[in-house]
Amino acid sequence: VLRRALLVGATCVVLVGLVLAYLFAFLTAAPAALSATVQNGSAHLTLETVPTYGHSPDPDWVSYLALDSSGHWRHTTIYKVPAHTLVTVTVYQFDTATGLRNPFLAKVMGTQGDLATMNGKAMSVLNPDDASHTFTIPDLGVSVPLPGISSTAKNPCGSSPCPLSNDHNTITFSFMAPGPGTYRWQCFVPCGAGFILGNGGPMQTIGWMDGLIEVT
Amino acid sequence: MSAVRASAAGAPPEPRHGIRIAVLWAILTIAGVPLVVFVLGPHLPPFDGNSVQANDQHDVNVTLLALAVPVAALIWVYFGYAVIVFRQRGQDIVDGPPIIGTPRLQLTWLIVTAVMVLGLATYGTADLLGRAAGAGGGEGPNPLVEAPAGAHPLQVQVIGQQWLWTFRYPSYGGVETPELVLPRNRWVEFHVTSLDVVHSFWAVELGIKADAVPGSDNVAFGDPIKVEKFQVRCSELCGLWHGHMNTRGQVMTQTGFASWIARQQVKYAGVTKYLPPYNHIYYPKPLRRAG
Numbered sequence: 001v002l003r004r005a006l007l008v009g010a011t012c013v014v015l016v017g018l019v020l021a022y023l024f025a026f027l028t029a030a031p032a033a034l035s036a037t038v039q040n041g042s043a044h045l046t047l048e049t050v051p052t053y054g055h056s057p058d059p060d061w062v063s064y065l066a067l068d069s070s071g072h073w074r075h076t077t078i079y080k081v082p083a084h085t086l087v088t089v090t091v092y093q094f095d096t097a098t099g100l101r102n103p104f105l106a107k108v109m110g111t112q113g114d115l116a117t118m119n120g121k122a123m124s125v126l127n128p129d130d131a132s133h134t135f136t137i138p139d140l141g142v143s144v145p146l147p148g149i150s151s152t153a154k155n156p157c158g159s160s161p162c163p164l165s166n167d168h169n170t171i172t173f174s175f176m177a178p179g180p181g182t183y184r185w186q187c188f189v190p191c192g193a194g195f196i197l198g199n200g201g202p203m204q205t206i207g208w209m210d211g212l213i214e215v216t
Numbered sequence: 217m218s219a220v221r222a223s224a225a226g227a228p229p230e231p232r233h234g235i236r237i238a239v240l241w242a243i244l245t246i247a248g249v250p251l252v253v254f255v256l257g258p259h260l261p262p263f264d265g266n267s268v269q270a271n272d273q274h275d276v277n278v279t280l281l282a283l284a285v286p287v288a289a290l291i292w293v294y295f296g297y298a299v300i301v302f303r304q305r306g307q308d309i310v311d312g313p314p315i316i317g318t319p320r321l322q323l324t325w326l327i328v329t330a331v332m333v334l335g336l337a338t339y340g341t342a343d344l345l346g347r348a349a350g351a352g353g354g355e356g357p358n359p360l361v362e363a364p365a366g367a368h369p370l371q372v373q374v375i376g377q378q379w380l381w382t383f384r385y386p387s388y389g390g391v392e393t394p395e396l397v398l399p400r401n402r403w404v405e406f407h408v409t410s411l412d413v414v415h416s417f418w419a420v421e422l423g424i425k426a427d428a429v430p431g432s433d434n435v436a437f438g439d440p441i442k443v444e445k446f447q448v449r450c451s452e453l454c455g456l457w458h459g460h461m462n463t464r465g466q467v468m469t470q471t472g473f474a475s476w477i478a479r480q481q482v483k484y485a486g487v488t489k490y491l492p493p494y495n496h497i498y499y500p501k502p503l504r505r506a507g
Contacts, residue, residue: 045281068250095434101411101412102375102377102382102396102411103487103490103491103492104382104392104484104487104491106487106490107484107486107487109394124486125486125487125490128490129492136465138379138380138394138460139460141255141394159322184460186379188380190376190412196413197413197415199218199378199412199455201412202458204455205456206456210457
């Protein structure tokens with residue numbers, strides 16, 4: 001009887017341990033954070049948006065990528081920036097336009113002068129139909145619409161990382177990082193093709209069209 | 217329950233358990249109700265004084281909690297009394313006395329509970345139709361209770377989307393803003409809707425809540441009476457960033473509000489021209505890349 005009880009007890013412990021390990025792994029799974037490069041007292045983030053990631057686990061999903069300090073594109077949307085520092089973001093935008101569901105987000109907000117530049121030209125508002133994605137940090141009031149490339153572009157990017165020789169738009173903007181804390185950011189264009197209302201899949205997953213700004 | 221139970225031959229007579237329980241219950245109730253009303257009550261949300269609706273909900277919360285005290289006291293007293301007094305003592309395990317139906321007790325129980333439930337239902341219904349003044353949205357575009365006649369409420373459209381609240385002011389050129397600012401002492405008519413999934417608009421300190429349903433116009437009313445900041449939250453699980461779907465609101469004086477809304481009209485003029493004409497159902501068509 002004792003031997004049977006020990007066997008049952010040990011089996012239960014193993015099963016509970018496996019469940020807990022799975023839950024822990026599930027709840028803590030997140031891409032590695034990427035630190036902004038800091039030069040002359042300001043921080044720089046270089047990002048790109050690609051129409052299809054092109055690799056497992058979800059090669060068809062739209063995604064953001066970030067350039068690390070060694071010049072390699074990383075598949076992460078968690079960025080570390082220093083507190084109370086001007087953060088300059090450059091986005092190479094390779095996707096075509098989908099259009100904003102809420103046209104209000106076509107306005108550039110919360111950046112220096114409420115402006116961004118698109119291919120070197122100042123931009124304060126975009127035609128909502130031309131938006132491909134947004135880079136929006138709601139808690140900081142920062143939101144920048146990213147114009148899509150032409151749907152008839154001759155040299156669109158296939159899969160990530162996209163080289164700058166492919167058709168793209170370059171968007172640059174700056175914002176002041178607040179005090180230490182973690183702030184979520186997301187895209188507000190319903191760009192999750194194939195999902196209900198375009199808001200599933202990559203729109204609901206950190207590492208794709210949602211992420212965190214860790215201000216330290 | 218209060219009758220002296222016949223005791224076995226030679227054993228002392230049973231005490232009057234019913235009277236004992238009633239006395240204990242009365243003591244707890246007399247002590248508990250004032251504590252709830254005067255000590256706990258002022259700390260119950262939504263805190264008093266923020267809006268007509270918050271005041272009403274606060275009063276309802278205090279009233280219901282005070283009414284619950286005698287009920288809870290009776291249950292706890294009877295439970296505690298039974299555990300202590302009716303405990304089986306000694307080594308021998310014997311069956312308890314047989315339970316015999318007592319129609320008078322059962323009828324009393326039925327009448328008391330029926331009166332309580334029907335009374336609370338009447339109180340709740342009367343309050344919803346009266347003092348609550350339409351704070352609890354959910355009745356769609358034609359709510360039973362509206363703002364008082366002649367109130368000329370300020371219309372504000374509340375737009376939920378994954379995961380952001382924005383607010384549109386149709387009487388000010390349809391300007392849309394990322395923050396909710398309201399004038400003090402003026403009725404507000406909220407038109408709550410959603411662009412994607414079901415959200416729930418909750419102006420916490422104002423005591424106003426209404427579901428945001430895509431393709432629907434859900435009307436709720438509010439009458440802020442105190443100048444202060446308040447929280448706006450989503451109270452319907454709506455996806456990845458549901459827990460972050462918060463923003464701040466503010467009640468201003470009427471002069472402050474007029475100045476603020478004028479600034480918003482200038483600030484957002486560039487994007488206002490891209491907004492669709494104001495409509496109670498804010499659901500852009502065609503639905504682009506809708507999966």
